[in-house]
Amino acid sequence: MLDTYFNFLQNIERTLGGGRGVKYGLPSTLQKVIALFRVDAAEIRLNQPILAELRLPSQFGDFNRITSETPYTEAVITGAEGHLGTLVLYGSRQWSDNELRVVHLIAQQLGVALENATYFAQMKLKTSELKWIDKFGDSLLNMLSSLQIQEVAGRIMSATKDLLEVEEASIMLKDYESGDLMLWSHTPPEKDLSIRLKPGQGIAGWVVEYGKTAIVNDVKKDPRWEPAIDEKGGFDTRSIIAVPIILDDEIIGVIEGINKVNDIFDESDAQLLRTIAKWSAIGVGNANTYEALKHTTEQLADAKKQTAMAHMVLNLAHKINNSVGAVRVWAMEMADELKATPHPSMEMRLMVENVLHNAEETLLMVRRIRGATELRPGDIRPIEVIEAMETALQFSRVDAAVKVERHYEDGIPRVGADAERLVEVFLHLMNNATDVMNGRGTLTLTCRRAQNGTVEIMIQDDGQGIPDHLRSKIFDPFVTSKSDGLGLGLWMVKLYVELIGGKISVTSTVGKGTIFRITLPPWEK
Template identity: 25%
Template sequence: MRQRLAELESLETERQRAEEALRSRDRNLTLLGQAGQDLTATLDLQQVTEQLLPVATEIIEAEGASVWLRDDSLESWLVCRTAYHYSYKHSPVDLRVRSGQGVAGWVAEEGESVIVRDVQEEPRFFSGIDEQTGFRTTSLLAAPLWSRDRVIGVLEVVNKRQGEFDEYDLLLVEALAASSASVIENARLTETLRQRTVDLQACYKRMSELSRALSDDLRGPLGLIVSFAQVLEADYATLSEEELRHYLHAISQRGSEMVGVIDDLLAVRDEPSREMTAEITSLDMAIVVDEALERLYYMIGDRDVDIALPETWPVALGHGPWIEEVWVNYLTNGIKYGGQPPRVELGAADQGDGTVRFWVCDNGPGLAPEEQVRLFAPGARREGEFEMGLTLARRIVEKLGGQVGVESEVGQGSLFYFTLPLAG
């Protein structure tokens, strides 16, 4: 009788275990189904990945999970897009591993799932993530995220709360990975499309501003060219040689101004997309400045500009043609908005921190603080006119590792400066 009772108790225990296993599987299937519905309800990548991970940890009964996606700019790298842990606060989000590095990197490269029951015995395990976050990984599951015949990332689940990860756990993770991969890819494409739309809108706005700038800045010199040409047409026979030379010189000067406006416009237009590259050398700044002054020869003569130059120049690193363009824009700005007549002083000084500061100081009316803040920004205006040249100068100097700026007080003139690395 006792043996029979023991057998019945054993059978009851087995029945209860079987029922619990069935309930657990039913619960997991329900969670998987609900997760699938939730994932397809949004095209926001962050929401998709954040919804996925709590489900993964609950179904697998793990401590945490993370999604690693291929970097948009560097396909050979994986970046942790989001992570979830039911109690641990430090996250590996934005950390990176190379494809092939660590278990996640291996899964991304090979396209195969893996169970690691003890990371201490797993040669593919990369401890660098734990070292950076302070988390302690003991075991993990990782499954590839396949979409359109390519692995776009990895779903990783870590640290089984009770017992060890088994094949059934891996099956569940693979099911989650399969149902979420295409959703993640679509959300990622949607995110890219949104960003492209924002970029296009910004580009359209920028081109509209630059079109207005072109109209505003060309109207003045073009009007003068037309006026001078009309005078020549009407009175050519009665004009002296000196008067003819004056009008032709004026037309030439205004035409040069128009070419400068168009060059600046094209440079600023291409700023978001054009990659500026050049050889960096030690600059003989005296030669660079002379070239800039030669380009402004007629403007300086027409306006009777007083130019003050230093006897010597510190040697800085840069690209001569680019820095010549900066000087032309700074000088044009100083002459255009200087006093009557304009006086423009050029100078330079070793900053003592590995940089050289160059400047152009004018005798104009000066600038209010609010004008100084926005002067180098795209689309900035000064006295109603667009300052494309200063925008171009900022971009050039920053590309060369320097900075631009202005110091001014109303009624005291303005000093425009830029810095470059010191040579040697």
């Protein structure tokens, strides 16, 4: 059924056309929603007169059957600018969790499409009011006609070059973790640039810091100019015009035109670039909303695969537990018989002891698999994270040849977890790091408070890194680069971290090393 919902969501995206197809696509989409969920009617309630402005109906289906006592379910319709309204489905039925998730995803898609449709309508109005926009309307509308983030970037750059008549263009966006400006898109796109500016640095940094337009027709005479950027990119910048990109009253970046062709920049160019920046903000905001929606939709599809794999491993663990448990009982009986034998064979005694030892090891592994997937009453308690990391380090395979660097912040809040299982998580990651460094190198342990209040733990090695073909599936069961490994360790680590409300991710560069990053919510009494 998840495949049906996933295909249905993709079909809605095509029908609505990112907002361009709303006039004909909205009635068709709502009728399909009614048929899919077998409800009587659907209604869109918006906080703004969007439907009236677009001359679209708000009710669909058989409202003659709807009374004040008819059961219904609701989903919030949101857009780049926040809450737009509510999607209401009327009908007497039982809703599953997956169905409710799909209804919410449909509402989000409606929000993006309706908001885009209003932008298109507003743009048409502007083109009739401003003669110079009438000339450039197609280019500006083209910037909003895609929801693919890279395509949006390319269209903004193309529009900026064509409309401003400049040699090159660029967009820099804020990195909200560091506050730096990062180059997001530029022309020519084939140049691989990784440029970062500190707040206030360069002309772009000044524009973002003060929220003002900068017109510089001779950069060599401007004290804000950063010549290092030209050196890195191989440019010859002579003049720049730059304006802030503002979304929801917040400056999110800067858009620049570089080197006016056969002319100098003036206020008319600034007026045009401010208009491009306004629609760029809308395009970036819509594309980001779409990317978030796409990610959620993909998670629905991925949930089916993850659930199936989890059930398979747990069923296998159950069968192993029963079989090995029986072997353990028989081995214990044999050990008792050997104790009662006057002159037992030493070889037989060692064999029975080995069977018992291996059985205990296997049963311990089964208990760990089960422990990673279920919480029992009293499992969650306040735990000191740094203390758990140090305990794991003490029992790890890290030896004297490995240099350990610690970066622990003071005042780290406790997290909710089972102490033994959390130590096992850190122990597994530290042992993996030691193995890939072949017992030498640098192991870096970090524990700090993230900006959003969560506790961030990083375990970093400078080994050979994770091969490209394994990186995207490193947390799947039975995936391993070790010849003698089962491939369950990282899968169990991920399951337990998520079980206690956390997240785990990995970044790795072949030949340079790997960082495992865990974020955990602070303990709440």
